Amino acid sequence: MIGVLGAIGDAIKTEVLFHLGPLPVTETVVVTWGIMAAMVILSILATRGLKLRPGPLQNFMEMVVEWIEDQVRDVINDDPTPYIPLIGTLFLYIICANLAPTFVPLVKSPTADISTTAGLALLVFISVPFFGIRSRGLLGYLKTYFQPVFIMLPFNIISELSRTLALAVRLFGNIMSGQLIVAVILAVAPLVMAPVLAVPVQLLGLLTGTIQALVFAVLTIVYIGGAVESRKKRIRKGGQT
Amino acid sequence: MDSTTSSTILQAVSIATAGLAVGMGAIGPALGEGRAVSSALDAIARQPDMAGILQRNMFVGLAMIESTAIYALVVALILIFGNPLISV
Numbered sequence: 001m002i003g004v005l006g007a008i009g010d011a012i013k014t015e016v017l018f019h020l021g022p023l024p025v026t027e028t029v030v031v032t033w034g035i036m037a038a039m040v041i042l043s044i045l046a047t048r049g050l051k052l053r054p055g056p057l058q059n060f061m062e063m064v065v066e067w068i069e070d071q072v073r074d075v076i077n078d079d080p081t082p083y084i085p086l087i088g089t090l091f092l093y094i095i096c097a098n099l100a101p102t103f104v105p106l107v108k109s110p111t112a113d114i115s116t117t118a119g120l121a122l123l124v125f126i127s128v129p130f131f132g133i134r135s136r137g138l139l140g141y142l143k144t145y146f147q148p149v150f151i152m153l154p155f156n157i158i159s160e161l162s163r164t165l166a167l168a169v170r171l172f173g174n175i176m177s178g179q180l181i182v183a184v185i186l187a188v189a190p191l192v193m194a195p196v197l198a199v200p201v202q203l204l205g206l207l208t209g210t211i212q213a214l215v216f217a218v219l220t221i222v223y224i225g226g227a228v229e230s231r232k233k234r235i236r237k238g239g240q241t
Numbered sequence: 242m243d244s245t246t247s248s249t250i251l252q253a254v255s256i257a258t259a260g261l262a263v264g265m266g267a268i269g270p271a272l273g274e275g276r277a278v279s280s281a282l283d284a285i286a287r288q289p290d291m292a293g294i295l296q297r298n299m300f301v302g303l304a305m306i307e308s309t310a311i312y313a314l315v316v317a318l319i320l321i322f323g324n325p326l327i328s329v
Contacts, residue, residue, distance in 0.1 A: 174315050
């Protein structure tokens, strides 16, 4: 019984690895920086010496970037270039973070920590008005809060806050519960049976992790797409395309 | 009743309520998501060309439906880990 409770506690709380002056550095931070370093190095390797006839690595990277561009273009109906850095980074970071514990043993996923997911959701929360104001102007963006009628103002504000909370807790809940189930199985099951039971759950975690990364990215696109002006409307108003 | 007993009762009730909150809060979204996915699969079977758009809209819709279950999860997590009534 105590073993099970200990396993659950280990899966939920984040371990402080060392202190940097007064700042405690948790496992989440270390793994996040590791993922960041890996992604930066891979990106530098892929974009160094770009060729018209690409090698395998450049080809793969182009495929990923074009896929993200297609997703954004389909929802926003506009040139996706301004949104690619944010959405692409969110998607690639979350998918790496979700799949890290499956491929690298003894590493805990940073997205199983509510601090990480809350930070990502706050990023979306701030970037929606940023893109909205850039596209419509300050007054034009504030006007969207009064749509369709002015009575909707409190509901629009509440929905903006609650969807941020849902964005954070959805990712955290899905990834944390996946790790929790593996931890409980490893604590409860007899030694021989543990891999038999834990491996299918890990495989399910691969699926959940990919889908949750996609859901996070698609929801970010939809929220930003709701805030910015569509290209058609801008042409009708006689602005530049 | 001294404060230790009442705190223990409060803890026990909180844990039971947390389980109930997630369990009952999951019923509605589960039924809703089942309906949503079945209609989306129906539509994809009819028009496989539209599979990409349908799939993306299905994911967005599922995320919206899921939100209610997530609010139940938040309530349960608050009851267990951050209960304002229990002073540890």
